[in-house]
Amino acid sequence: MNLQKKHDVIEYVNAPGVFQRQLWVDWMKGIALIWIFINHAVEVVFGGPYLGNPGSWWPPLQERIAQWIPLDGYGVWTIPVNIWRYIGWLGDQGVSLFLVVSGFGLTWGVLSKYKDSFPVDQFYKQRLFRIFPLWWGVHIFFLVASYVTDIKGLDMSLGDPNFYLSLVGFRASPGTFFYFAPAWWYIGLLIQLYLVYPILLEALKRMGAFQFLLFGSLAAFIVRAGVIFFEFKVSSLLYGAFFITRLPEFAFGMAFAWCLRNNAQQVYDLMSSRWIMFMAIGLYISGTLLSITWAGMTVAPFMVGVGIFGILYGILGNKKETSSPIAGVFTWVGRHSYSLYLVHHPILAILVPIHAFGGTLLSILGSIIGAIGLEKIVNRIVEPLAARLKKYDLKKLVKWTAMAA
Numbered sequence: 001m002n003l004q005k006k007h008d009v010i011e012y013v014n015a016p017g018v019f020q021r022q023l024w025v026d027w028m029k030g031i032a033l034i035w036i037f038i039n040h041a042v043e044v045v046f047g048g049p050y051l052g053n054p055g056s057w058w059p060p061l062q063e064r065i066a067q068w069i070p071l072d073g074y075g076v077w078t079i080p081v082n083i084w085r086y087i088g089w090l091g092d093q094g095v096s097l098f099l100v101v102s103g104f105g106l107t108w109g110v111l112s113k114y115k116d117s118f119p120v121d122q123f124y125k126q127r128l129f130r131i132f133p134l135w136w137g138v139h140i141f142f143l144v145a146s147y148v149t150d151i152k153g154l155d156m157s158l159g160d161p162n163f164y165l166s167l168v169g170f171r172a173s174p175g176t177f178f179y180f181a182p183a184w185w186y187i188g189l190l191i192q193l194y195l196v197y198p199i200l201l202e203a204l205k206r207m208g209a210f211q212f213l214l215f216g217s218l219a220a221f222i223v224r225a226g227v228i229f230f231e232f233k234v235s236s237l238l239y240g241a242f243f244i245t246r247l248p249e250f251a252f253g254m255a256f257a258w259c260l261r262n263n264a265q266q267v268y269d270l271m272s273s274r275w276i277m278f279m280a281i282g283l284y285i286s287g288t289l290l291s292i293t294w295a296g297m298t299v300a301p302f303m304v305g306v307g308i309f310g311i312l313y314g315i316l317g318n319k320k321e322t323s324s325p326i327a328g329v330f331t332w333v334g335r336h337s338y339s340l341y342l343v344h345h346p347i348l349a350i351l352v353p354i355h356a357f358g359g360t361l362l363s364i365l366g367s368i369i370g371a372i373g374l375e376k377i378v379n380r381i382v383e384p385l386a387a388r389l390k391k392y393d394l395k396k397l398v399k400w401t402a403m404a405a
Contacts, residue, residue, distance in 0.1 A: 024316040026334030032094040039091025044352040049089035052291040055235035096305025103253025137378040138342040172241040183345040192243035209255035216251040248302040280310025339371035
């Protein structure tokens, strides 16, 4: 069972103009991962933006806006530096795109593979082997590195309870949310979404795409508004410490897969129209502007995610296989996005403070080497283990995993 050959991109669709393999899924994942990488590199150098990152540290609105005033003093590099900073500061929005594409990819695969009943046990087994081997592998790697090196930033320890909570995928408490590698909070959110996915899928089948998205989004907006209105100002809740607050993006991806599965040509024609592109652009711009206000953060991540998705689908949804080097890069990054996501942030945190430009370039190389190495080592261990575990049902698997823990 090769962890990187099992993609959520399933073949389907015979409608004209809608090609069998949804190539845009890998491309969008690649774009999202690269955007997030730039975000983390920029934040090491220039600090994080207030936009889209609410918390008790937020200054008055005027100061939040003033943060976007262009920098000067870089000579001929002033314009490139400011462009790089702006692209990076908007890179948090790549998470919203990831959630939309993840919801689509998972649902597209399930609807195409399972016509009637949905085998929940089999689904959880597949997700277990998709997420945890690489997750445990990256924990073990950085744990060992923390003990055998004196590199600043490598502070993972067996004596820290947060290590064990993170190891089992729990990253929702104040101590675990940003533990060791802040970017890893997203994996905790993804695990929560996988756990409740069978319930979400059943709701989608019973309600249909529109009602499912409507009620799922309203529930999330109410929770987000409650967090903001009562001034809890717990940023982790708005980021996704509790899955309900980021359900709208994931639910939109699920609903889009449902519509595309049942009305492929109509969906393609609609999403390819010029007015939908204008709406997507307007939605993205509006969501971005709202991301700098407390009230706006109730709906901004959803608007941004749907807007970006609409723009990219309008550009990429009709694309066939291509030999373009750029498309090849996005495809490769998209197909290895999980392992790249796991290794990139600790590497950036170590190298970029040493030298902004050189450290970023070395981080790209280090992330690629680290991701490939992690995949190969983990696959070599997991493949024979997976073959043996096939004879166990889910209850036995959970029992032995709990005993091992």
